[in-house]
Amino acid sequence: MEKVRFGVAGVGGMGEGHCNYLRDRVPEASLGAVYDVNAERAQAVGDKFGVPGYHNLEAFLNSGAFEAVLIATPHYFHADIAVQAFRRGLHALTEKPISVTVSQADGMIEAARQSGKLFGIMYQMRAEPVYQAARKLVQEGVIGEVYRTLLITGWYRTQAYYDSGGWRATWAGEGGGVLINQAPHYLDLFAWLGGLPSQIQAKTRTRLHDIEVEDEAFALLEYANGAHGYLYASTTEVPSENVIEVCGDRGKLKITDGHLEVWQTETSVRDFTQTSPEMWAGVKTRPLETHINPRPEGALKDHAAITQNFARAILHGEPLIAPGEEGLWAIELINGMILSGKQGNPVSVPVDRAAYDQLLTELKASSKPKTRIQAQTQTDPNFR
Ligand SMILES: NC(=O)c1ccc[n+]([C@@H]2O[C@H](COP(=O)([O-])OP(=O)(O)OC[C@H]3O[C@@H](n4cnc5c(N)ncnc54)[C@H](O)[C@@H]3O)[C@@H](O)[C@H]2O)c1
Numbered sequence: 001m002e003k004v005r006f007g008v009a010g011v012g013g014m015g016e017g018h019c020n021y022l023r024d025r026v027p028e029a030s031l032g033a034v035y036d037v038n039a040e041r042a043q044a045v046g047d048k049f050g051v052p053g054y055h056n057l058e059a060f061l062n063s064g065a066f067e068a069v070l071i072a073t074p075h076y077f078h079a080d081i082a083v084q085a086f087r088r089g090l091h092a093l094t095e096k097p098i099s100v101t102v103s104q105a106d107g108m109i110e111a112a113r114q115s116g117k118l119f120g121i122m123y124q125m126r127a128e129p130v131y132q133a134a135r136k137l138v139q140e141g142v143i144g145e146v147y148r149t150l151l152i153t154g155w156y157r158t159q160a161y162y163d164s165g166g167w168r169a170t171w172a173g174e175g176g177g178v179l180i181n182q183a184p185h186y187l188d189l190f191a192w193l194g195g196l197p198s199q200i201q202a203k204t205r206t207r208l209h210d211i212e213v214e215d216e217a218f219a220l221l222e223y224a225n226g227a228h229g230y231l232y233a234s235t236t237e238v239p240s241e242n243v244i245e246v247c248g249d250r251g252k253l254k255i256t257d258g259h260l261e262v263w264q265t266e267t268s269v270r271d272f273t274q275t276s277p278e279m280w281a282g283v284k285t286r287p288l289e290t291h292i293n294p295r296p297e298g299a300l301k302d303h304a305a306i307t308q309n310f311a312r313a314i315l316h317g318e319p320l321i322a323p324g325e326e327g328l329w330a331i332e333l334i335n336g337m338i339l340s341g342k343q344g345n346p347v348s349v350p351v352d353r354a355a356y357d358q359l360l361t362e363l364k365a366s367s368k369p370k371t372r373i374q375a376q377t378q379t380d381p382n383f384r
Contacts, residue, residue, distance in 0.1 A: 005030050007035065007066035008072060009071045011036045019034065019049050026300065033052045033054060034049065052065060061085060075174060079100075086114070093324075094122065096184040096188070097327065099327075101175070103356070105331050118314055120306065121323070122306050123185060131192075138246065144251065145249040146227045148229060150244070151232065153187070155183075155235045160376075164374060164376040165373065176213050178233050187231075191330065197222055202337035202340040205217075219232075262287070309321045
């Protein structure tokens with residue numbers, strides 16, 4: 001079978017995870033080379049997988065050893081590596097978040113467009129049957145016009161997690177806290193199902209950890225049609241929970257930790273409200289049987305499923321599950337919340353690119369190198 005050769009950029013915990021399944025689990029893909037700024041790491045991982053290990057980006061991208069680059073460096077480098085790859089006529093699949101800023105994301109999207117190459121983002125949760133089913137229901141109009149949204153993405157992390165790498169949870173190294181690191185998958189699903197708001201009023205703060213970025217963020221959202229929403233993200237919540245709600249004129253959708261519930265109204269809530277003559281009448285609703293197509297026997301899941309879809313898109317034109325351009329949505333929410341939190345007032349979406357770049361420049365200038373680092377390279381066993 002024809003295979004797409006991938007070059008993995010950044011072979012820490014996640015990058016090595018990609019190498020593992022690229023070695024033999026994705027029939028349409030293979031591993032061509034690896035690259036890491038840490039020369040020893042590049043060599044060790046290259047040797048382990050029997051491919052060249054580069055520690056120079058130019059040499060890696062010019063090697064001719066692959067057609068697509070899979071970017072798993074810390075977030076700040078995603079944009080530059082993707083843009084350089086597109087300029088060399090390579091396809092690029094980037095880890096989440098697509099970038100740290102909306103302006104970087106704009107540059108990636110434009111470079112992809114100019115190159116005509118494929119651009120994807122590693123939003124593996126989109127491939128899960130339950131979210132595929134939810135998205136289909138929304139697209140079919142089951143919820144109707146959206147009136148209210150909610151996202152609770154409550155995570156937990158220890159201080160040891162934050163101490164495990166110098167780049168983590170610093171303005172200079174990561175460009176944010178829970179919003180840029182843990183929240184992107186759910187921010188993406190939230191926007192995929194409920195759309196993007198037009199205005200964000202947020203607070204961000206640091207509650208439980210010795211870090212300079214936020215471990216807690218919450219926001220009121222307003223949508224162009226007058227709908228509103230509430231968004232909460234933290235790494236302080238136990239038990240951890242992820243809840244998405246989208247409520248509309250014809251029904252309600254709720255996903256709690258991957259469990260989908262849907263209700264449909266008998267009539268339009270708007271019409272019923274205006275036309276019912278009864279003082280205490282309510283709109284009749286019924287739970288909707290949801291058909292979640294199970295993953296076919298033997299089908300790949302998680303990161304391998306997105307990489308397989310990306311390879312199939314290159315080989316056979318299969319539609320991308322997570323197109324790179326849509327990676328911008330989570331960044332609009334992240335930058336918007338940080339900007340609003342720091343400025344203390346509501347901000348518009350699309351976020352003011354220049355205002356966010358200026359804020360981040362100031363935050364990076366105030367960033368302090370970490371004093372206690374207990375290095376650990378290990379991917380989250382829960383794969384989030
Ligand atoms: N999709 C997911 O579920 C998921 C899960 C974990 C991590 N990630 C993402 O993967 C990325 C990496 O996270 P990680 O946990 O593997 O971090 P990590 O610290 O374990 O690994 C990062 C690696 O990148 C290397 N590196 C740093 N700067 C580089 C540069 N400029 N060029 C090349 N290599 C460079 C480091 O030496 C290290 O080996 C992050 O963007 C993170 O958000 C995604």
